[in-house]
Amino acid sequence: MSASFQIIDADTMFGVHPTHRLDMSIERLISEMDKHKIAAGLSLSTIGVFHGYIRGNAITLEVAKANNRLVPIATIDPKGYFGAASDLQVIKAQGFRIFKFYPDEQEWEIASASFGEVLKQLAPLKVPIMLDAARPGEPSDVGRMVSNYPAPVVLCSVSLEVLSEALAVMADLPNVMVETHELHVPGALEMITGRVGADRIIFGSGAPRCSIASSLHYVLNSELSDEDKQRVLGGNIRRILEAV
Amino acid sequence: MAIDIRVNFCQFDALGRQFGADGVLKSMQKYNIETAVLLSSVAVNCDFALGNKELFEVVKSDDRLFGYLIVNPNYPEESIRMMRSAMNSRKFPAAAFFQGATRPYPNVDDYREILNAYRRYTKPVYVETTHAEAVDAAVQMAREFPTIKFILGSMGGGDWKRAMNYNKQLNIFLETSGSFDVEKIETAAASLGAHRVLFGSNLPYADPASILALIQSSSVSQDAMSKILGENAKRLFGLDRPATVEGEET
Numbered sequence: 001m002s003a004s005f006q007i008i009d010a011d012t013m014f015g016v017h018p019t020h021r022l023d024m025s026i027e028r029l030i031s032e033m034d035k036h037k038i039a040a041g042l043s044l045s046t047i048g049v050f051h052g053y054i055r056g057n058a059i060t061l062e063v064a065k066a067n068n069r070l071v072p073i074a075t076i077d078p079k080g081y082f083g084a085a086s087d088l089q090v091i092k093a094q095g096f097r098i099f100k101f102y103p104d105e106q107e108w109e110i111a112s113a114s115f116g117e118v119l120k121q122l123a124p125l126k127v128p129i130m131l132d133a134a135r136p137g138e139p140s141d142v143g144r145m146v147s148n149y150p151a152p153v154v155l156c157s158v159s160l161e162v163l164s165e166a167l168a169v170m171a172d173l174p175n176v177m178v179e180t181h182e183l184h185v186p187g188a189l190e191m192i193t194g195r196v197g198a199d200r201i202i203f204g205s206g207a208p209r210c211s212i213a214s215s216l217h218y219v220l221n222s223e224l225s226d227e228d229k230q231r232v233l234g235g236n237i238r239r240i241l242e243a244v
Numbered sequence: 245m246a247i248d249i250r251v252n253f254c255q256f257d258a259l260g261r262q263f264g265a266d267g268v269l270k271s272m273q274k275y276n277i278e279t280a281v282l283l284s285s286v287a288v289n290c291d292f293a294l295g296n297k298e299l300f301e302v303v304k305s306d307d308r309l310f311g312y313l314i315v316n317p318n319y320p321e322e323s324i325r326m327m328r329s330a331m332n333s334r335k336f337p338a339a340a341f342f343q344g345a346t347r348p349y350p351n352v353d354d355y356r357e358i359l360n361a362y363r364r365y366t367k368p369v370y371v372e373t374t375h376a377e378a379v380d381a382a383v384q385m386a387r388e389f390p391t392i393k394f395i396l397g398s399m400g401g402g403d404w405k406r407a408m409n410y411n412k413q414l415n416i417f418l419e420t421s422g423s424f425d426v427e428k429i430e431t432a433a434a435s436l437g438a439h440r441v442l443f444g445s446n447l448p449y450a451d452p453a454s455i456l457a458l459i460q461s462s463s464v465s466q467d468a469m470s471k472i473l474g475e476n477a478k479r480l481f482g483l484d485r486p487a488t489v490e491g492e493e494t
């Protein structure tokens with residue numbers, strides 16, 4: 001069913017998860033991608049999320065260099081970030097084309113001045129960003145923080161609980177998009193497409209912790225046209241990355 | 245063919261579109277689901293008497309549909325009265341517990357009176373368990389009422405591993421909706437046995453496509469998958485028994 005689509009999974013992670021005992025090794029991730037015919041995955045090390053972004057980014061980069069199907073995601077914890085714009089320029093120059101933020105896991109507020117500072121420093125680089133906006137209020141906070149951000153912003157972990165909020169933000173801000181791994185509501189993809197267009201939806205699975213099969217079949221079984229499915233499953237994220 | 249044991253019956257779906265029985269049946273057709281066991285969202289969220297009554301009207305006229313009788317521990321006498329009239333009907337193969345009275349999730353203290361009255365029906369109870377504390381509380385009920393079979397609805401949500409701690413509690417069963425963790429189905433089948441895991445989707449809040457893909461992409465055997473997707477529900481709910489002239493009123 002998925003063979004005819006060129007699929008890019010925008011939400012994967014590898015390494016040891018501190019609170020979920022599970023094989024999240026890079027070998028497992030690649031094997032899951034193979035099983036579901038995923039051509040490429042955006043990924044990062046758990047070290048960068050749960051321990052420290054400097055070390056984590058280095059691991060991510062190294063792993064991505066050894067696996068050409070992995071697109072490295074850089075991350076920064078604003079709570080522990082005291083750098084300057086030039087530091088972010090260095091990270092980008094190392095080969096990162098997208099940054100991702102984890103306010104829930106790292107326990108910081110999206111509306112915080114420290115995250116605002118990171119965004120201010122990232123803006124001149126025009127790199128796309130992804131960030132988790134899973135809790136009520138978070139998509140709205142993102143909307144306020146990125147209203148002048150000059151590159152795509154992908155809201156991740158959006159479930160039914162915050163879908164209407166995310167949609168309201170997307171309606172206001174054309175650079176805001178949504179990632180799918182927490183979306184399992186029948187008809188949600190069709191509704192988002194009807195409101196803001198299929199080019200604003202990015203397929204992600206949360207693999208290897210979450211099931212690629214579940215996320216993928218949710219998209220494949222939707223009523224979107226094949227053209228729109230292709231946009232969601234890979235075309236949109238490809239376009240974003242190629243523009244960097 | 246599959247049996248979906250967790251379908252929410254509501255007039256509108258999660259996106260505010262018309263749903264109702266037509267929406268349920270349309271989804272069943274799309275995913276080749278033979279039978280669905282419905283619960284009334286009105287009954288869960290607000291008026292259990294109204295919701296149960298509406299649901300009975302829906303399920304009584306369609307061979308593919310069955311319902312849970314929602315009982316409310318804040319109204320034990322009314323709940324027990326309703327059980328008397330509904331639980332003899334094969335269209336209500338189980339009762340369902342969703343909220344507590346003193347705690348926000350079902351627990352033995354709040355449901356003891358209802359459970360004492362329920363024992364005579366020899367039917368299972370579906371208990372909503374969306375987190376670890378709710379799993380613990382459901383298992384406590386199962387320990388105090390060992391002759392009743394308890395289905396842990398949503399399998400503990402993101403805390404689904406908590407249920408694995410209780411694999412020796414033989415009167416608990418697991419319903420698959422709640423989370424999409426990749427190893428959930430294999431782990432549950434290995435820990436409790438595939439005969440104690442039942443497919444549920446949480447339609448229309450979740451698309452059956454997602455949970456069906458999780459089950460069908462798991463590494464459980466074909467035999468185990470058949471059990472999870474339908475055989476267990478058929479046996480547990482007695483859905484393979486022929487319709488009789490039992491009391492069909494609520």
